[in-house]
Amino acid sequence: MLSGITLTGIHEWEVPLGYVPDMRVSGRLFLSETLGEALEEGAARQLANVATLPGIIGHSFGMPDIHWGYGFPIGGVAAFSEDEGIISPGGVGFDINCGVRLIATPLTLGDLTDRTSIITELFKKIPTGVGSKGSLRFSGSALDELLGRGSAYVIEEGLGLPDDALLCEENGHMKDADPDLVSEKARKRGEPQCGTLGSGNHFLELQVVSKIHDPLTAQAFGITEGSICCMIHCGSRGLGHQVCTDHIRNMEKASKRYGIRLPDRQLACAPLTSSEGQNYFGAMAAAANYAWANRQIITHDLRTLFESLFRIDYNEMPLIYDVAHNIAKWEEHIVSGKTQRVCVHRKGATRAFGPGRAELPGKYRDTGQPVIIPGSMGTASFLLAGTETAMQKTFGSTCHGAGRVGSRKAAKKALRGSEVSADLKKQGIIVMAPSGDAIAEEAPSMYKPSEEVVRVVDEAGLSRIIATLMPLGVIKG
């Protein structure tokens, strides 16, 4: 572990005041000894830098998948007070509401013997890759509706089941969204892209439930051992990216205007009460709604394809849950014994609300919310449940995934996509992507083991492991 950072609990480390100058609160990191050895000095410094920002409450948090990011670390969580706090695009990330959802099916392994043809059909149906366009166009008032209402709008347009929106974090819709705050440039980028996967670590994957760790909760979540489910990981595409870019420029000016001292200009931010802060919030929320609509349309395409490939019905493929990995939002948390409204930034982190929270759908209110943690192409993904400990310790937050070990550039140099695909095929996993490089960059060996990250949050109490999901076939960008 880096010097100055000390163990204070189970997998819990303190980044003390003074780790960088002007920290207002200390940092908290959740790491095993092994993951601690891999902690980048830059990521620890970024975590400490966040602790210097006005109005931060509690601690600046780092999850076990923490790594260096734009300004704020990826795998970071920070909450800010309503009156003195700030909002920062760097604390959300470029891919606003990048997130993941899990869909159940009535299928079992025996139904998926010809995985190559199933993955081929999915790859034909769902556009992937940088700049990819879908078959639908949302412009003018349709785009306003989509940005303003998220999942609910596309479901009303016939692209989902009535319950789908309720089974998303925030019910698939941030009500603070203001489509008028999304620039024309961002809108233009978004018009043809809703219903597309994108590139990088985004994917659609067919998985088998290989192990149930908690039968009662698994039952409440609607999954059984041996059943097939589908995980979709994507975000707000070029639209969200453009919203972030647009507002970072504004925020750089705003930080100066409000006299906020920044240890790193990538922490550009504005008071939550300022017009710049509220403008970003409204645009970010609209981009978040776009991302939920995006995952919803892909879900619709999956269901209609599976209806035609198998003898199953659209409504036999319910959404288990949909979580955001990159978002900032208002939430009520108990701070020093009092309920307080705070703006929680989660960047590469997942909400993990425990039992009893009013925001959760009735059927998950006793178990805590489903938390969906993707692994890499060849490794396990996990379904977990939120906990009361997460409410008390991390503003109801946990990790979001495995985290890279090597750069994309290094991956392309060291590996050939065709060899990675062949290796995966030997394990029974079929991979399709627009290019070999896309597969090389995402090779399982380029990611930390997801098991270790999930073990840490489980043992630290930030969430509970409910089920292990093993990959069978994947389409990537």
Add this chain to the structure above:
DNA sequence: ATGTAC
């Protein structure tokens, strides 16, 4: 992550 460049 991203029409991978202001």
